[in-house]
Amino acid sequence: MTNQELITYITAWNDDAQFSLPAETDSGIISAIDDLSGTIVNVEIPPTHLTEFMKRLQSDPELQFDYLFDMIGMDWGKELGILYYLKSTVLHHKIVVRIKIEDRENPEVDTMENIWKAAHLQEREIFDLFGIRFKGHSNLKRIFLRKDFKGYPLRKDYEDDYMIIRK
Amino acid sequence: MSEQVITHSDIKFQEYFLNMGPQHPATHGVLRLILTLDGEEVVGIEPDLGYIHRGIEKMCEYDTYRQIIHLTDRFDYLSSHMNNEAVCLAVEKALEVEVTDRIKVIRTMMDELTRIASHLLWWGVMGMDVGALTTFMYAFRDREMINEIMEKTTGARLTMSYNIPGGVMFDLHKDFQKDVKNLIAHMRKVLPEYDRLLTGNVIFQRRMKGIGTLSKEDAVNYGATGPVARASGISCDTRKHEPYSAYNRVKFNEVIETAGDNLARYQVRMQEMYESLDILEQLVDNIPEGDYQVAMRNLIKLPKGEFYQSVETARGEFGVFIVSDGKKNPYRVHFRSPGFNNLNALLKAGLGGKIADLVATMSTFDFVIPDIDR
Amino acid sequence: MILTQNIFEYWTQNTEGWLYVLVLALIAALYLTFFAVAGLLLVLMERRVAGFFQLRLGPNRVGPGGSLQTIADALKLVSKEIFMPKFADKLLYKAGYYFVIIASLLGLSVIPFSAHFQAFDINVGIFFITAVSSVGVLGILIGAWGSRNKYSLIGAMRSGLQMISYELSAGFAVITIVLLAGTLQMSEIVEAQRDTWFIIKGHIPALIAFMIFMISGTAESNRVPFDLVEAEAELGAGFHTEYSGMGFAYFFLAEFENMFIIAALAVTLFFGGWLAPFGITDALPGQVFWGLFWFFLKVLIVIFVFMWFRWTFPRLRIDQLLVLEWKYLLPIGLVNIVLAALIVWQGWLFEPLKWLGL
Numbered sequence: 001m002t003n004q005e006l007i008t009y010i011t012a013w014n015d016d017a018q019f020s021l022p023a024e025t026d027s028g029i030i031s032a033i034d035d036l037s038g039t040i041v042n043v044e045i046p047p048t049h050l051t052e053f054m055k056r057l058q059s060d061p062e063l064q065f066d067y068l069f070d071m072i073g074m075d076w077g078k079e080l081g082i083l084y085y086l087k088s089t090v091l092h093h094k095i096v097v098r099i100k101i102e103d104r105e106n107p108e109v110d111t112m113e114n115i116w117k118a119a120h121l122q123e124r125e126i127f128d129l130f131g132i133r134f135k136g137h138s139n140l141k142r143i144f145l146r147k148d149f150k151g152y153p154l155r156k157d158y159e160d161d162y163m164i165i166r167k
Numbered sequence: 168m169s170e171q172v173i174t175h176s177d178i179k180f181q182e183y184f185l186n187m188g189p190q191h192p193a194t195h196g197v198l199r200l201i202l203t204l205d206g207e208e209v210v211g212i213e214p215d216l217g218y219i220h221r222g223i224e225k226m227c228e229y230d231t232y233r234q235i236i237h238l239t240d241r242f243d244y245l246s247s248h249m250n251n252e253a254v255c256l257a258v259e260k261a262l263e264v265e266v267t268d269r270i271k272v273i274r275t276m277m278d279e280l281t282r283i284a285s286h287l288l289w290w291g292v293m294g295m296d297v298g299a300l301t302t303f304m305y306a307f308r309d310r311e312m313i314n315e316i317m318e319k320t321t322g323a324r325l326t327m328s329y330n331i332p333g334g335v336m337f338d339l340h341k342d343f344q345k346d347v348k349n350l351i352a353h354m355r356k357v358l359p360e361y362d363r364l365l366t367g368n369v370i371f372q373r374r375m376k377g378i379g380t381l382s383k384e385d386a387v388n389y390g391a392t393g394p395v396a397r398a399s400g401i402s403c404d405t406r407k408h409e410p411y412s413a414y415n416r417v418k419f420n421e422v423i424e425t426a427g428d429n430l431a432r433y434q435v436r437m438q439e440m441y442e443s444l445d446i447l448e449q450l451v452d453n454i455p456e457g458d459y460q461v462a463m464r465n466l467i468k469l470p471k472g473e474f475y476q477s478v479e480t481a482r483g484e485f486g487v488f489i490v491s492d493g494k495k496n497p498y499r500v501h502f503r504s505p506g507f508n509n510l511n512a513l514l515k516a517g518l519g520g521k522i523a524d525l526v527a528t529m530s531t532f533d534f535v536i537p538d539i540d541r
Numbered sequence: 542m543i544l545t546q547n548i549f550e551y552w553t554q555n556t557e558g559w560l561y562v563l564v565l566a567l568i569a570a571l572y573l574t575f576f577a578v579a580g581l582l583l584v585l586m587e588r589r590v591a592g593f594f595q596l597r598l599g600p601n602r603v604g605p606g607g608s609l610q611t612i613a614d615a616l617k618l619v620s621k622e623i624f625m626p627k628f629a630d631k632l633l634y635k636a637g638y639y640f641v642i643i644a645s646l647l648g649l650s651v652i653p654f655s656a657h658f659q660a661f662d663i664n665v666g667i668f669f670i671t672a673v674s675s676v677g678v679l680g681i682l683i684g685a686w687g688s689r690n691k692y693s694l695i696g697a698m699r700s701g702l703q704m705i706s707y708e709l710s711a712g713f714a715v716i717t718i719v720l721l722a723g724t725l726q727m728s729e730i731v732e733a734q735r736d737t738w739f740i741i742k743g744h745i746p747a748l749i750a751f752m753i754f755m756i757s758g759t760a761e762s763n764r765v766p767f768d769l770v771e772a773e774a775e776l777g778a779g780f781h782t783e784y785s786g787m788g789f790a791y792f793f794l795a796e797f798e799n800m801f802i803i804a805a806l807a808v809t810l811f812f813g814g815w816l817a818p819f820g821i822t823d824a825l826p827g828q829v830f831w832g833l834f835w836f837f838l839k840v841l842i843v844i845f846v847f848m849w850f851r852w853t854f855p856r857l858r859i860d861q862l863l864v865l866e867w868k869y870l871l872p873i874g875l876v877n878i879v880l881a882a883l884i885v886w887q888g889w890l891f892e893p894l895k896w897l898g899l
Contacts, residue, residue, distance in 0.1 A: 040475065066387050070503040072488055083488075085475075085503075089387050089401050092408055118390025121214075121511045129224075144217035144540060153225055154499075164229070185691050192773050207695065207859060298765055298772070298856025304595035364853070370766055371855045522695070523858045526775050 006041045006093060009062060040094050047099040051110045054097065057086060058115055064088045065095060068116035073126040075156045076100065080107050080132055101132065111137040129154040182210060189218045193296055193526040196536030207521045212514050220540040227500035232258050232332060232467045235500065240326035242504055243538035245285035246480035248277045251330035253487045256411055257476035258332040261469045261491065269457035270334045275413040276347070276450050277329060279443040283354065284313040285481035286436045289533045294365055296530035297374050302365055309357055316346045332467055334460035347451045351444050358440060366437070375430035379528030381516040382427055391512035392505045393483020394435040395532055399427035405479040417449045432531040468495050482506055482533055506538035568660055576646055579801055580794040581611040587848055594852040621786035629783065630687040637684020638784070638791035644677035645798040652805045653727050655815045655832025666727035667719065670806065671712055674761065677795065678704040681770070681780045688783035696779030699859055700763065700770040706866040707760040713874030714754035717746055717881045718810040731814035737892050740811040744891040746881035751811050753874050758803035759850055763796060766854040767862060804843040812839050
């Protein structure tokens with residue numbers, strides 16, 4: 001599928017009954033979708049609907065996103081976020097699904113481990129460096145840093161007087 | 168005295184843990200695997216990483232784009248040229264700079280040279296892992312030729328940092344074409360020799376065939392890339408699917424095996440060396456004239472936005488994700504390293520065999536630990 | 542110099558009391574010296590051969606042609622710290638390498654190096670060697686158990702498994718030759734080959750026995766492709782992971798000594814021991830020297846073959862190793878014995894020299 005087809009196909013899900021958000025918002029699940037000047041389709045969804053949405057991306061015969069290529073942790077300053085970079089090894093198209101997490105103190109999202117096993121180590125990495133917890137992950141603990149390491153170094157508010165020199 | 172019959176179920180078996188690494192000859196670096204063993208059979212693998220974690224992603228947030236390139240050498244030091252290229256391509260894509268054909272061809276040729284060098288090193292070390300010590304010396308003899316070609320042009324043998332945004336650092340050395348032709352002729356002679364020494368050996372075949380099998384579904388699900396995925400029958404060569412540099416103007420086959428076992432991974436890499444030689448052969452006489460650098464500002468500032476570029480390294484798909492807020496430093500840089508994802512697949516493929524099988528499987532996965540730890 | 546039976550009997554026939562003990566000590570010292578020197582030279586040879594196979598030179602800096610390299614290495618090992626793991630069983634840990642080294646030293650004592658150059662010419666010599674050589678594995682087992690290291694223990698368990706299995710095949714290969722020779726005494730086995738070597742005389746069964754013997758001999762001396770005991774890529778260094786300095790050196794030396802014994806046995810059983818091919822040097826003076834010359838020449842050739850294996854083959858896996866032994870070598874060995882018995886019974890020996898009347 002080309003990017004444009006992907007956008008039309010996925011935007012149509014907004015009208016789906018199973019994907020509509022609670023009553024306070026009128027819009028559907030997808031809050032933003034564009035193809036970033038023709039490179040790759042970006043979809044933004046609320047973290048509450050992540051598992052449903054991802055399962056559908058994976059199982060829809062038109063899409064078949066069977067390959068979790070990459071997971072990118074983000075710190076947007078105010079909120080944290082995760083970018084899921086998905087690919088289809090059958091149909092060879094790509095999509096980026098992004099979520100934003102408002103809660104910086106105790107961020108938590110569903111694990112993708114049950115859908116793509118590739119998420120196992122990726123999620124541990126994001127937990128280690130961003131402190132985002134994954135609900136239902138089989139073995140969530142620090143992967144690169146020591147067990148007694150304080151803080152999450154890839155967050156923008158991480159302070160280290162010795163290693164980071166701010167000009 | 169009553170006769171007591173001891174059956175298999177009467178004996179209590181106990182699983183035990185074995186620390187493989189961080190100091191272990193088969194982990195090729197500081198990878199630590201905590202194995203759960205039942206006798207000699209591996210029933211559980213848990214990786215313990217971070218012994219060489221340098222926080223490069225964080226460091227990049229304080230560096231300029233020209234500096235970042237030098238950090239990428241230190242991921243997968245055997246594919247350093249491809250890693251450099253990924254960053255350069257991302258920066259060029261962001262600035263919408265079109266490089267000359269000469270640059271594209273130089274980059275492609277260097278990529279393929281690096282790939283052959285990396286696969287050669289893998290072949291030597293793989294032989295050592297299964298106990299054939301001589302392969303190492305053969306592979307290093309031939310890898311030396313590539314290192315010398317690299318040294319003449321780039322001044323470095325391993326971490327070259329030859330790519331810069333908008334081109335390459337120096338023009339090709341005057342001997343480059345001659346040396347590459349020599350290399351191609353030499354490699355075509357020695358690769359069958361390698362097969363005679365190791366591939367056809369009965370013991371080697373027994374150690375490889377049907378061991379560490381990764382089915383196609385598992386390979387996809389566990390996120391394997393590169394030769395590991397291609398050995399399981401997945402077409403995932405970035406050079407084919409999203410050609411960058413000069414890959415759209417050369418003819419080559421994407422090597423795909425379907426067995427998914429150690430032998431398939433071995434064959435994929437061996438065949439890839441032939442393919443790389445083909446690519447080199449097509450390009451060596453057709454290096455276009457032109458500039459080897461496109462003029463760019465010294466201090467590069469990327470426009471606001473997100474940029475992604477992936478390249479095919481010797482180990483799989485290496486991705487660079489840059490978020491820029493318009494300043495001289497990136498807001499966030501993420502590297503998608505092939506080794507990290509392939510390690511995930513090892514956790515599946517390594518189960519069920521003996522320790523020796525795990526070692527063989529691990530070496531067909533071809534890990535470079537700095538690539539995993541970043 | 543006329544030697545009656547062998548060194549031991551020659552020197553002790555007319556001596557009594559303390560002199561007798563002194564002579565025994567002298568013989569022991571001679572063998573110990575030989576043991577050490579042979580070990581050092583074999584290590585050097587291994588490294589030069591490895592260099593030859595691996596497109597490089599090997600050690601060539603210390604002494605002429607690198608000849609003093611292993612002595613320098615030994616000095617380095619002596620000067621190293623003797624390290625013992627904290628929770629090691631001290632007695633077993635230290636006893637380990639003595640078992641190994643004494644077992645191989647004992648094996649050396651019954652090998653006929655030349656005519657009458659043999660410490661003990663006992664009438665069950667070949668049986669003695671097979672018995673004694675399997676004591677070495679005890680040293681490996683207790684040393685590895687004593688060092689309290691899982692890698693060591695896995696290596697030692699493999700070693701036990703491997704030894705028990707391959708002893709059988711090696712034994713059957715030896716029995717094939719014993720059938721042909723009709724004796725267990727080493728010197729007589731050599732003497733029986735004066736006209737034709739057993740590898741020729743015994744044709745098919747002897748050839749099969751030789752191949753089985755070479756395979757199981759490689760396995761018994763823990764060399765590639767059967768070096769699962771050490772398997773540096775899997776187990777670090779296997780059973781001697783926790784040994785440093787001379788403790789390690791003893792294991793290392795014993796390994797090379799075992800290889801020498803296996804090669805010497807192969808030569809004695811199949812290639813006529815110290816006998817010259819076609820008796821070409823029989824008429825020359827200095828028979829003891831010529832015996833030594835031919836013996837060591839043959840042994841070195843066999844050792845070269847072992848080294849050739851080592852630098853060419855990958856390593857087997859433990860279950861494949863057992864399959865090879867129990868499913869292939871053992872049945873073949875059994876059938877081979879029957880075949881050899883049939884040949885000896887019917888007198889179908891291959892003796893071209895005798896047929897030509899030479």
